[in-house]
Structures are given as structure tokens and as C-alpha cells.
Amino acid sequence: MKRIRLIVSLLGIILFLSACGNLDSSSMSSGGGTSTSKGTQLTGQSDDSQYEGVIKNGKYVTSKSRGVSNTQNADNQLNLKSFETGLLNVSKNEFSTSKYAFREGQYLSKSTVSNWLDRESKSNPDGLNPKSNGSTSPTKRNPIYLQQIEEQDYMIQKDSKLTLGGITIGIGINSVDYYKKAQYGATYETDISNAQVKAQGRKIANEVLSRLRKKSALKNVPIVIALYKQASNDSLVGGNFFSYSVNKNESTSVSSWKSINQKSYVFPLSDSQSSPNTNDTTSFTNFKSQVEDFFPNLSGVTAQAQYTDKQLDGMNIKITTQFYSQTEIINFTQYLQSAAQKYLPSNVPIDITVSSTDGVQSFLSRTAKAKKFTSHVFNSY
Amino acid sequence: MKRIRLIVSLLGIILFLSACGNLDSSSMSSGGGTSTSKGTQLTGQSDDSQYEGVIKNGKYVTSKSRGVSNTQNADNQLNLKSFETGLLNVSKNEFSTSKYAFREGQYLSKSTVSNWLDRESKSNPDGLNPKSNGSTSPTKRNPIYLQQIEEQDYMIQKDSKLTLGGITIGIGINSVDYYKKAQYGATYETDISNAQVKAQGRKIANEVLSRLRKKSALKNVPIVIALYKQASNDSLVGGNFFSYSVNKNESTSVSSWKSINQKSYVFPLSDSQSSPNTNDTTSFTNFKSQVEDFFPNLSGVTAQAQYTDKQLDGMNIKITTQFYSQTEIINFTQYLQSAAQKYLPSNVPIDITVSSTDGVQSFLSRTAKAKKFTSHVFNSY
Structure with a gap:
């Protein structure tokens, strides 16, 4: 819900937004709420392809059939x-x-x-x-x-x-x-x-x-x-x-x-599976072999890929290995940023997570519209 | 190492960059490498506060005392x-x-x-x-x-x-x-x-x-x-x-x-610890109580905070809970984006990871210079 639309529609009713409790950008206190978090509000939107969620009296409204x-x-x-x-x-x-x-x-x-x-x-x-x-x-x-x-x-x-x-x-x-x-x-x-x-x-x-x-x-x-x-x-x-x-x-x-007409695949494909799109499978295979060559003893490079009407919707790539130092993770992630850019299909959202036995160490992501991957290395003080 | 500096310094030597194998932006084949990944190269740089790493013959150069x-x-x-x-x-x-x-x-x-x-x-x-x-x-x-x-x-x-x-x-x-x-x-x-x-x-x-x-x-x-x-x-x-x-x-x-003069803390502080900076601890406490109020049965909100010369260097916040649906994760993350912006200290890097027993579900991050948090929800096809 666009902020401007919200502001226009809220004109004419009195709002008392206190210093804490309301998410200003998306507050929609029903009937002019007077305290910090009374009434109905929205979560805010991380990007415009996502719905805002409903908050009531400061609490997330969970499903009646939750669990x-x-x-x-x-x-x-x-x-x-x-x-x-x-x-x-x-x-x-x-x-x-x-x-x-x-x-x-x-x-x-x-x-x-x-x-x-x-x-x-x-x-x-x-x-x-x-x-x-x-x-x-x-x-x-x-x-x-x-x-x-x-x-x-x-x-x-x-x-x-x-x-x-x-x-x-x-x-x-x-x-x-x-x-x-x-x-x-x-x-x-x-x-x-x-x-x-x-x-x-x-x-x-x-x-x-x-x-x-x-x-x-x-x-x-x-x-x-x-x-x-x-x-x-x-x-x-x-x-x-x-x-x-x-x-x-x-x-x-x-x-x-x-x-x-939607179907999901796991790359690399098993021998019995036919490729949904040979360009994509080749891209993935080249990426995988480059990455495996780059870093010693990688234990796994796999991907989920989803197709709608035989067009690739996106890929989630998982890379698993043991790391011996934080600098290995940092440098591996920097390398992936270039390698992913070079080998993987463009114009579709791609996520790459890098994990060790201790959990996720870093991740890279590119949206459908973005030209470059962003990366993040999980750190600790 | 800036790309422009690299290109200038590489002028005058002949480079045969093949279609795959070299990271063009950072290739520095020593002595004019002729095959895909011979010679010494660099990983590329995810941002200019990071060092590029050294690659030799297409492989990451690991430590001689690795492990x-x-x-x-x-x-x-x-x-x-x-x-x-x-x-x-x-x-x-x-x-x-x-x-x-x-x-x-x-x-x-x-x-x-x-x-x-x-x-x-x-x-x-x-x-x-x-x-x-x-x-x-x-x-x-x-x-x-x-x-x-x-x-x-x-x-x-x-x-x-x-x-x-x-x-x-x-x-x-x-x-x-x-x-x-x-x-x-x-x-x-x-x-x-x-x-x-x-x-x-x-x-x-x-x-x-x-x-x-x-x-x-x-x-x-x-x-x-x-x-x-x-x-x-x-x-x-x-x-x-x-x-x-x-x-x-x-x-x-x-x-x-x-x-x-560097010291790291875990928030919330134990009763015996004195606060390194009361503004920061109050910020964290407010954030924590808002978030715990918002979402049912959160099992933990903790943070690592590092100080140099009594100035906050940054925070890593961990939020752990059980989620009953992907929509809960999406909406919780959207809410965090606003709440973090509102309550947490500004001008320092802050990471927030949201985990369940199945591992990391989403994460938010803001660099020292950035005004807003970016967020990412881990998805699956």
C-alpha cells in the first residue's frame, strides 16, 4: 500500500501518534487511536511486490488455524x-x-x-x-x-x-x-x-x-x-x-x-530427468564446476529452479563446505559474486547461500531487475 | 584495488582472456597467461572496504597452516x-x-x-x-x-x-x-x-x-x-x-x-555488568520489548555489540522463535525493518538474523552509511 495513498486517505481523521509504538509510515489506527499501539496498523512494506501485514493493538494477527x-x-x-x-x-x-x-x-x-x-x-x-x-x-x-x-x-x-x-x-x-x-x-x-x-x-x-x-x-x-x-x-x-x-x-x-503450468527442479538433474531448458542447466553446470575448482573440498553445490510455462522463475543455490577461516568465507563470497554474475542466467531472481556445519556463513542475491549480486558475510564480534 | 588502477597497470602486456575462467574485472595473469585460469588473479571486491583475495591458476590460495x-x-x-x-x-x-x-x-x-x-x-x-x-x-x-x-x-x-x-x-x-x-x-x-x-x-x-x-x-x-x-x-x-x-x-x-581499546558485550546485559553506553542499552531494550510484544512466543532477542574507545562499532542481533508459516516470517521481517529503523542506534552497522529451529529464516542489515535497513527472506521452491 503506497504511503501517499495512505496519507491521503487518513486526512480528516485525527491521529495521535506517540513517540514509540506506531509505525509512522503505515499507521492506520481505526477510529483515531489514542495510545501507543491501539487499533489496527500495518507492518510496512519491504518492497512493493510484498503485501503489508495487519497488526492489531501492536500485535501481529496470527492465523486462527495457526499450526x-x-x-x-x-x-x-x-x-x-x-x-x-x-x-x-x-x-x-x-x-x-x-x-x-x-x-x-x-x-x-x-x-x-x-x-x-x-x-x-x-x-x-x-x-x-x-x-x-x-x-x-x-x-x-x-x-x-x-x-x-x-x-x-x-x-x-x-x-x-x-x-x-x-x-x-x-x-x-x-x-x-x-x-x-x-x-x-x-x-x-x-x-x-x-x-x-x-x-x-x-x-x-x-x-x-x-x-x-x-x-x-x-x-x-x-x-x-x-x-x-x-x-x-x-x-x-x-x-x-x-x-x-x-x-x-x-x-x-x-x-x-x-x-x-509450474514445475520445480533440483540441479544437478538426475540421469533420468530431462532438462527443462538446456541453457539453464549448462549455466548451472559451468558455475558449479568453476566454483568447485576454485575452492578446496566443496561438499555440495545444488540448486532449486522453478519454471512457469517453461520459463525460469528463479533459482536458489546452496553451497556447503567446511571453512577453516573467516577470511576464506569473505574471499569465497567475493569470488562467487563475480562467478555468479558471469555464469548464471540473467533477468531472474537468484539467491545463493553458503553454509558450513555451523550454519549459514554468507549469502548473495540478485533480483530479477538488478544487474549485480549483492552479498553479505555473517559476522560475529 | 580499484578497477581503473588495475587496467592502467595492465596496459602494455598482452592478455588472452578466454570466454570463461577469468574474472575480467580483476584479472592479473602474471606474465601474460594464455589459458583460462593460469597465473595469478584476484577475487574481485564486494565493496571497497574489503580486500581482494589472491587466486592462483583458478584456485583460491589457502593458508599454509590451514586448519x-x-x-x-x-x-x-x-x-x-x-x-x-x-x-x-x-x-x-x-x-x-x-x-x-x-x-x-x-x-x-x-x-x-x-x-x-x-x-x-x-x-x-x-x-x-x-x-x-x-x-x-x-x-x-x-x-x-x-x-x-x-x-x-x-x-x-x-x-x-x-x-x-x-x-x-x-x-x-x-x-x-x-x-x-x-x-x-x-x-x-x-x-x-x-x-x-x-x-x-x-x-x-x-x-x-x-x-x-x-x-x-x-x-x-x-x-x-x-x-x-x-x-x-x-x-x-x-x-x-x-x-x-x-x-x-x-x-x-x-x-x-x-x-x-576494544570490548564486546552481549545484550541484554547481566545484572552484574555495567552498561557501556546507556543510550545503546535503552535502544536495544525498547526494540526487544516492542518486538516481543508484536510476535507471540519469541524465544530470544539478543545482541552482540562491540565498542572501540567507548564508541559503538556495530551490533549483531539474533532473534529466535518458532514460525508456523512463511507468511509469518515475511510479515515479521517487514515489521522488524520499521522497528529496527525506529529504535536501534544509527550510523553504525547493524545485522539482524531471524532464525527458527530450521535455521536462518530472514535477515536485515544496515551499513554505517545507509539510512535504511535492507531485508531478505530466505525462500524455497
Whole structure:
């Protein structure tokens, strides 16, 4: 939300900003707050591609279902990060970062989300996963399709108050369902085909939409629903969003889906994988071999790369090694700055983190628009 | 080393820079290298307060005593980082980053450093630590004073070749010597007074200087020697340099010492500590309480702060907590950007790292000259 817009819209109401407590640039005390941190405010914006977040009475407004998806994703944290960042990106198609502020979901409670994620049963009629059919065979049982649900609220400003402008719901569907036949027993897997992921996702989305419309606050706002295919637990990248729908006020079933053609890779590719773009893989390979040649006993240079419509969205490169001195880290980082500039694809965001067994030692980053990498070496007094 | 200076000095010699392998901006192939990465080059410079590092035949030139100090410092890695960064800073007083390049020490070998760090004995006449007097009493035994030695080489350019312009030697003296009476037994401590740290440091420095002058390559260059007091193993900050000497060509004993009045603190201070500067401690306390109020269950907000001549040099702040979503990390980081700007001391470099049990999640940084914090959230596809 642009500062100028905010200032204009705040004109005419009396604001008492005290010396500490309010973030001046983004304060939006509802109804003219009088003390340090009463009322609703925004976090401020680190850059204009990010949403500001909602603060209430000086505290961050956490999700009403906080922690539920986290537990569900304990086995592959990568799914959690890529799911949430991806959901923000889908939302940006509908809710621009200059007009809307972000609030963690306030309409789905912990117990609601827990019940929905569970199987349907006599005691849990709201379960969105199928009833158990009693089988424990990987191919005959009814798998758990729905792995996570997340609500994000998008707020607009009316008469110096924040009101709900729309919500986004992310639905994560398993590509592999991991299960046990006995408590503490071995883990078995049921594979779920892409066709099933898509069909189950759409079915669940329709049901979720109709349930949400029964809440009076959500009757009359646009509801974006995005479908995500979870990566398997052994994957070194998270899953990906494959379609989303924008559902206008009062609509109770999804009328059309837009597809998202997105896929993430880990470089170096395994022998069985085909390259999404040979230029990118060559760039990475050249970078990797230069860097490995430069520094003794590097233990790993890998990258996550994400593609949308076969175009590279960005790369996260991880370099791991043992360092024997801080000067090695400083000089290695300086070298990387030149080498990355020279070898890696341009015009896409690239992050490089350099770690040892003691954790992250330095990192480099270049945004899509920037010409040069910036670098930072973590220091200690 | 400024790029323009480099280009000028390289005029007149033929350079064959191939498409890959050389860092064009800083290539200094000695004698007109013909293949991708033959000869001597520099790493490039991330900013002009840093030295460029020396590369030979495409490889980073590592220290001849690589790994020796590291083992010595296993019990408090903070000593290692602060020792090496501090040694670079002392060196900058004598060897400017615009004229000199940095090379890891090439004159002291692993075995030399190991022998010097050991006790003097029949089998090791070169040991710089005192002979054992047989006692195991904390107050009667001869403690290990000398904990680490590091050599740094500073190179200048002559006739398109790098030649040695001077060296810096860092000498780390224990403030506490940890020892065992029996292998795998309990650890005992001998405290070493500040007066002893200083006296022993000076004595060892003189001996080191006279030994170095016996090497023909080191006869005729300035040798800077800096003395460091090691922090105890339970310290949450490293030790500090307390004096240094600049020894002109051929001088074999130190004629004068300059004192360095430097001390590092951990905020919040313990009850028994007095505040180095009440403004800074108040700033930190306000920042900490605002941040803790903002975000639920923060598990820690601490800072390292370093002072020279009672002036704040900079702060490293660590914030640790559990996050339940990527959106929490993004919004917390945006909030920190405003809060840090508002509460923390200005005109000094400040780093803030935000970590969870999964490692660093985001970080913010402001240089001494910059007006605003930059931030970066670590992402994953």
C-alpha cells in the first residue's frame, strides 16, 4: 500500500501518534487511536511486490488455524514454504499489493481445519477425506487426498478502516499418501495419479466454496481457490500449484479453472530427468564446476529452479563446505559474486547461500531487475 | 584495488582472456597467461572496504597452516571469527584496501605453527608456551598462554606481478587456560590476569618477530603484530585485540605498541555488568520489548555489540522463535525493518538474523552509511 495513498486517505481523521509504538509510515489506527499501539496498523512494506501485514493493538494477527498445516507438513517442510509463498503469488493475480493488505486467515478455526483435513466418519461428518474402506493395501485403500488447507485474507481500506476485500484458499493434495498399518509400524505409500490429484482437488474445492459461502462475512467477497500438488517426502523441492479459480461474490460452485503450468527442479538433474531448458542447466553446470575448482573440498553445490510455462522463475543455490577461516568465507563470497554474475542466467531472481556445519556463513542475491549480486558475510564480534 | 588502477597497470602486456575462467574485472595473469585460469588473479571486491583475495591458476590460495588455528578454537568458535575479522581490521590501518590485496599466510607452515603453539620441551625447542613445571594445581602450573597464531599476507602490484608488501601476525593469548589432569577427565581452569596476558603477548611477539626476520622473504617488509585476548569458552562474544605494533623493514624486536581499546558485550546485559553506553542499552531494550510484544512466543532477542574507545562499532542481533508459516516470517521481517529503523542506534552497522529451529529464516542489515535497513527472506521452491 503506497504511503501517499495512505496519507491521503487518513486526512480528516485525527491521529495521535506517540513517540514509540506506531509505525509512522503505515499507521492506520481505526477510529483515531489514542495510545501507543491501539487499533489496527500495518507492518510496512519491504518492497512493493510484498503485501503489508495487519497488526492489531501492536500485535501481529496470527492465523486462527495457526499450526495446523505445520504439523501436517512435518515430513517435508519444503511443501510448507513453497505452498505459502505460491499462494501469495496466486493471490497477487487478483489482489494487487498496492491496494490490498495481507491478514492471516481469521475465518477457519483450528478445529474446523482439523476436522476438514480428517476422514469423513460418523463422528466427523465434515471430513473432506474419504471414509476408510477398511483396506490397508496400497492400491485398494482410500488414500488421504487432502493434506493441507490455508486461508489468507486480503483487506482493503474503507473510511480509514480495514475491511475484507476477498480471501484466498489454498488446497494441498497429496501425490503420495504415506500411511502405517500399525502404530509405530513401517510406512507404506499409496501413489495418487495426476488425474486423481486434479479431480479430487476440484471436488474438494467445490465443497469448501459452498461451506465458506454459508459464513455471512464470506458471502459477498471474491474467493480465490488454488490447488497444489504436494511433493513426495524425499523431494528436495516442494510441490507446485497447478490451477486456480476466481469465484465472484455469492457463487457457491466453481465455474471455471485456470491452469498453472509450474514445475520445480533440483540441479544437478538426475540421469533420468530431462532438462527443462538446456541453457539453464549448462549455466548451472559451468558455475558449479568453476566454483568447485576454485575452492578446496566443496561438499555440495545444488540448486532449486522453478519454471512457469517453461520459463525460469528463479533459482536458489546452496553451497556447503567446511571453512577453516573467516577470511576464506569473505574471499569465497567475493569470488562467487563475480562467478555468479558471469555464469548464471540473467533477468531472474537468484539467491545463493553458503553454509558450513555451523550454519549459514554468507549469502548473495540478485533480483530479477538488478544487474549485480549483492552479498553479505555473517559476522560475529 | 580499484578497477581503473588495475587496467592502467595492465596496459602494455598482452592478455588472452578466454570466454570463461577469468574474472575480467580483476584479472592479473602474471606474465601474460594464455589459458583460462593460469597465473595469478584476484577475487574481485564486494565493496571497497574489503580486500581482494589472491587466486592462483583458478584456485583460491589457502593458508599454509590451514586448519591449525581452527582445531585450537574448537571450544569457542566465536574467538575464531572475531580474531580473523579483527585482524583484517587492524591490517587496514597499515595496508589500505585500495593498494593491497589479501593472501592467506604462505610463510608459516602447519608444522611450524603447531610447534610454536605447543609447550617448549626437549623434543620441541621452538614451543612458545612455557615448559611444564609438573604441577596440576590451577594456580601453580604454567598455563598455556599462546592459543592461536595467524599470518596474513598483503600483496602489492609491481610490473604486473603481485609481490609481498607486508604481513600481519595475529597472536591470541588465553584469558583462561582449560586443561585436564587425566585424559578424558574433568576440565580445570587456570585464570590468566590482564597484566599477564599483556606481558606474555609482548614477549611472544618479540620472539615471533625475530624468527620471522630469519626468513629471507620477510627480512625487508613491514610486519604488523596484533595481540588478542581470547574470550572464555562460555562467552557469547569473542575476545578482543588490545594492542598492535608496526615493525619496519629489518627490525627484529618490537620498539613500540599502540593500544586498542576494544570490548564486546552481549545484550541484554547481566545484572552484574555495567552498561557501556546507556543510550545503546535503552535502544536495544525498547526494540526487544516492542518486538516481543508484536510476535507471540519469541524465544530470544539478543545482541552482540562491540565498542572501540567507548564508541559503538556495530551490533549483531539474533532473534529466535518458532514460525508456523512463511507468511509469518515475511510479515515479521517487514515489521522488524520499521522497528529496527525506529529504535536501534544509527550510523553504525547493524545485522539482524531471524532464525527458527530450521535455521536462518530472514535477515536485515544496515551499513554505517545507509539510512535504511535492507531485508531478505530466505525462500524455497
